[in-house]
Amino acid sequence: MGKFSGKVIEAFAATGIGDAKRLGGELRRLRLMSGLTQHQLAIRMSVQQAAISKIEKGGEVFLSTVQRYVEGLGASLRVDARFPQDAPLALKFTEAFDVECGDDDQLILPILGDDLFKSQRDVVLSIKPEYSTKILDGRKTVELRRRFPVSAPSGAIAYIYASAPIKAMVGIAEIRDVFKLPVEQIWNEFQTSAYIGRDKFDRYFEGLREGYALVFEGVRTFSRPLPLSELREKFGFEPPQSFLYAKRDLRKALRDEPAIVSH
Structure with a gap:
């Protein structure tokens, strides 16, 4: 791996010829800093050396090409x-x-690009009731996601929001591990613990080569579900489509036990 392994390179939108040339020059600078020749990078990208030269001279470059270029340097692209x-x-x-x-x-x-998990943050996961109930009773220990910060630290807290028709915050779990894997490997390793059938699994990950598996432990059911109407009134809460970081006062109330919220 190059000097940029594990780093994130910020890209900008090229709107004209000048921007494209500047982008090519910046990519070339990063390649030189990483110690790679055009030939070596071409091998990593499985292209001809002439293609690398064209990119660095400011030729028309697609976002997917920039992503492959920086990944060839051992870095990652985030937009x-x-x-x-x-x-x-x-x-x-x-x-x-x-x-x-x-x-x-x-x-x-x-x-x-991969989301970066913020330290000292809790997340709210929106989960269908057919799965949230299985998480709370211990049958489902792995939650699958199309996108999630792979850098989430072990022990991060996930608050479980059961979507329609329940529409309530129902429990809490610790995230022991987050795995980013090829979709087929996720199926092979977690099909049982994720408690999902093959048809639903394929529909969920349709169009993706990789996905995320969240391994739960320390699951706890709230003493009473917190309905969406109450969450909206007290915290201005709106359920996420997938996940979002919980607001500070909501985190404090849920960590202390939901009975406190009703006071």
Whole structure:
């Protein structure tokens, strides 16, 4: 692996010829810093050396090509959408969740690349009742995701929100491990513990080569489910489509035991 193994390289959108040339020059600089020749990188990318030369001279480059280029350096590519914090979409998220903010008070939402798990954060997972009940009774010990921060530390807390028709926060689990694996390997290793049939599994991961498996332990059912109406009233909570970081006051109330919330 090169000097950039495990690093994340930030890319920008090339909107004109000047930007494309600048991107090519920056990629070349990174290659030289990594100690690779064009020939060596071409071998890693399974392309001709002429293709590397074209990229670095500012030729037309697709995002997928940039991704393969930086991965050939031993790095990874992450693309984020940045919104002003006063934008309607940003307000919708920041009212209910602690989200990552960058420079100039921007809300950052990841689009491409592995999410980076924030330290000292808890997450809310939205799970269908057919699966959440199995998690709480101990039958389902692995939750599958199309996307999740593989860097989540062992012991991170996941709050389980059971989606419609229950629409309530029902329990808590510790995330022991997060695995990013080829989809077929996920099926071979976790089909039983994930408690899912092959047809539903294939539909869920359709179009993906890799997925994520979250291994749970320390599962605990709340003394009473917290309905969505109450979560909205007390915390401005809106259920995530997949997962989001829980807002600070919601985390504190749920960690202390949901009975406190009703006081």
